[in-house]
Amino acid sequence: MRLAFMGTPDFAVPALHALHAAGHEIAVVYSQPPRPAGRGQAVRAQPVHRAAEVLGIPVRTPTRLRADHAEHAFFRDLRLDAAVVAAYGLILPKAMLRAPRLGCLNIHASLLPRWRGAAPIQSAILAGDAESGVTIMQMDEGLDTGAMLLSDRIALTAETTATSLHDGLAAMGARLIVAALDDSGDDPGIVAVPQPAEGATYAARLTREDGRIDWTRDAAAIDRQVRALTPWPGAFTTLDGTVLKIGATAPAERRAGIAPGCAQDDRLTIACGTGALRILRLQRPGRAMMDAEAFLRGQAITAGTRLGS
Template sequence: MSGAGLAAPRLRLAFLGSPDFSVPTLRALHAAGHEIAAVYCQPPRPAGRGKHEARCPVHRLAEEELGLPVRAPARLRGNAGEHAFFAGLGLDAAVVVAYGLILPAPMLDAPRLGCFNIHASLLPRWRGAAPIHAALLAGDAETGVTIMRMDEGLDTGPILLQRAVPIGPRSRNPELHDVLAALGAEMALEALAADPPSSPQPAEGATTAPKLSKADGKLDWRQDAAFLDRKVRAFEPWPGTFFEHEGTAIRVLEAEPAPAPPPARAPAPPGTVLDGLPTVACGTGALRLLRLQRPGRAPMSAEEFLRGYALPPGTVLG
């Protein structure tokens, strides 16, 4: 049932979220008429070539479009002043979506109905910071959204609602991200309106999706081609995937597993460019590179890229 069709009581809420994934839920809560007493998000950070301080997507939406008060503390642990402010808001509930900071007990206990987290996985699978990346990288057949009542653990609280979403054979992070973000917004409205009973997370099947860094995107040609294909699709746009050649980090924006070479052909070492497409030998199988990008250059099809950057057959990539 769609949360948008439910006659929900008007609640006094705090919203805690930072990236693009959080935006649909804040929009939905505001449009539904809930009173947003405060919006919490990550503080502005240097970004871009000029390293000017940039506000996160939730910060921009709250201030520029919705006119909501924003708080962006750098830390919450040990921040007694922030705990007192939060408790003084007189909240019915808090809604948390990819906020980026762990809420300490004084904040978890402050809202009358508790704190609700919208998480982009079918908990207990893929607790942690990068659940969409992890589900794609692992080759899961499905993922989804879980709404849970938060406790002091990392995504360990009891489950209120859960919806599954299939992962297609060529699913990419951006499309799956948008589907789950929209579903999470709908489910948040439903949870606030229906107050569904909670159930503890299963004891078995818990996995963790840790925070990613740019270094995690490096392609290891010794791995299976199907795995590397999933990695390219999972790590788009962040942290991205890349390989190194003669000191240059070249981004791989799109790729696909290549047909198996003829059986009579001697296997090439992993990382070897096999043809002019280019196709690269992997630990098992081969990966065909479709879109590439050099530092400071625009993304290009592999054909365009090779006109200005030679990767002849026999080249061994780092």
């Protein structure tokens, strides 16, 4: 099929490679514009942009699409069979949604209608969901409201992190989109199923403040926060006014008489509202993430030390 691929972050790269390897003609790739990144803030092309250049596919990087009628015309004139969208980050206007013969298919990292929106991977972990997955969706003008074509699921455990779930769902999405396009045509075997009205939830865009740890919460909820928000935006607390990113924790026994947010011992075991957590990995400002043992060699934490405001 003759396709356009529209994606920006690492999540979308496996799907681009899978479609290319399957022999589809990818006429163009759309990605968000290059932006400053890294400690030096050098301007850098987005992951999908870089992957497309390696594959020799032309790349377009408009900053907006809604009122860009020249871009709408360019897209229409490509005479596409379909467009594949994966975490692109820009809303497609009606003119572009309707341009391809088979419309636009979205690779969404959740089991729709649960976790429509910007941060489905993190939201599933934060909520303590038992499973997550990928849905291939026929796009419409709503926010992730289109009919569902294919889906698959993956179990979430107490060890699941945003990174591990991201990588698993990216690979799953690549497999599913190839299957969906292989079965598209005049008499496809895949049936588009409208999303049910009930059960819809929304995954709002994350901010840095979402990472602030409230030690009065349940230990299991804080652990999910750490696993969901590492590496970005990062779960964090403070120690004597210094921000510490928390990279990994483990459940521990709660000692009586210790206030939430206080260390129970000299091994970074922190009392929570219910239960306790031992901090396993953490990061000082301007430093790399390190094991708790290495941190404690440079800064002793004694019982009673308070974290957080």
